[in-house]
Amino acid sequence: QSALTQPASVSGSPGQSITISCTGTSSDVGGYNYVSWYQQHPGKAPKLMIYDVSDRPSGVSNRFSGSKSDNTASLTISGLQAEDEADYYCSSYTSSSAVFGTGTKVTVL
Amino acid sequence: QVHLQQSGPGLVKPSQTLLLTCAISGDSVSSNSAAWNWIRQSPSRGLEWLGRTYYRSKWYNDYAVSVKSRININPDTSKNQFSLQLNSVTPEDTAVYYCARDGEWLQYLFGYWGQGTLVTVSS
Numbered sequence: 736q737s738a739l740t741q742p743a744s745v746s747g748s749p750g751q752s753i754t755i756s757c758t759g760t761s762s763d764v765g766g767y768n769y770v771s772w773y774q775q776h777p778g779k780a781p782k783l784m785i786y787d788v789s790d791r792p793s794g795v796s797n798r799f800s801g802s803k804s805d806n807t808a809s810l811t812i813s814g815l816q817a818e819d820e821a822d823y824y825c826s827s828y829t830s831s832s833a834v835f836g837t838g839t840k841v842t843v844l
Numbered sequence: 845q846v847h848l849q850q851s852g853p854g855l856v857k858p859s860q861t862l863l864l865t866c867a868i869s870g871d872s873v874s875s876n877s878a879a880w881n882w883i884r885q886s887p888s889r890g891l892e893w894l895g896r897t898y899y900r901s902k903w904y905n906d907y908a909v910s911v912k913s914r915i916n917i918n919p920d921t922s923k924n925q926f927s928l929q930l931n932s933v934t935p936e937d938t939a940v941y942y943c944a945r946d947g948e949w950l951q952y953l954f955g956y957w958g959q960g961t962l963v964t965v966s967s
Contacts, residue, residue: 736909738890769951780942780957781891792955824891826952832908833883833952835891 739764739825739836746842752813755839757825758806765806769828772801772810776821784823785810817843846870848943848958856937856965862930866943866958873919873926874899877948882917882928885960886939896946897926933965 740758747753757764757772764770770788773781783792785801788808798813808827812819820843825836852864864882871878879898885891895907897917907915916929930937941961944954 769953771953773954780960781954782957783953783955786953786955787951826891826954828952832906833893835893837890 736763736829736832736834739827739834741823741825741836741839743837744840744842746844747812747815748844749815749817751815752811753815753841755810755812755823755825755841757808757810757827757836759808759827759834760806763827763829763834764803764808764825767828768803770801770803770808771826772799772808773824773826774819774821775824781824812841815843819843846945846956848945848956850941850943850958850961852961852963854962854964856933856963857967858934858965859932862928862933862937862941862963862965864928864941864943864961864963865925866927867923867925868945869924871945873897873924874921876900879946879950880917880919880926881944881946881952881954883942883944883954884937884939885942888936889939892939893952894928894930898946898950935965937963938965939963 772785775781788803789801847869849867879896881896882894914931919926943958945956
């Protein structure tokens with residue numbers, strides 16, 4: 736199973752909105768509405784931010800939103816804040832395993 | 845609130861067996877609405893799901909194709925924990941290993957993670 740493709744880096748100024756893409760195939764992202772997004776700060780475990788394409792776990796800011804079109808999922812962070820600077824990973828269900836994205840480093844300028 | 849606490853050695857010699865344990869609090873390894881996973885992360889391979897164990901009237905295991913011939917994930921109901929055994933390790937297995945909890949529907953939805961264990965394979 737090949738990793739999902741994400742841009743290596745995305746940056747934005749405080750208050751701006753940014754979007755991270757996650758491209759897969761019809762066997763993963765395009766085939767199921769089970770895309771998740773994780774935030775990871777240096778030296779920490781990943782934290783679930785979005786699940787089932789667009790749902791937020793309790794306690795996650797509504798500045799984080801998710802969507803999907805065909806084989807590409809997207810994570811949008813609105814009102815960018817300094818604390819949002821981290822690595823972000825998408826993940827998708829497949830019939831035999833989980834597959835993760837290559838990761839995107841978000842920099843707050 | 846679920847808490848996962850990992851333990852195990854940080855250094856393993858090539859060809860030997862990697863063994864890590866994940867102790868669960870706030871949930872049960874025998875729960876019918878959870879699955880217990882191992883995931884690793886390295887600069888070369890990124891995040892990689894390794895496998896899971898779960899109970900649905902009986903015990904099940906699923907493993908990633910990449911490690912299927914070398915891996916065992918076992919529940920320990922007496923201690924409410926589960927373990928990862930990875931045999932015949934090579935330097936390619938050097939990574940941070942995480943345990944993580946998936947939910948009832950087995951969607952690979954990891955809402956709780958252990959703290960991570962850096963395992964280095966070196967002589």
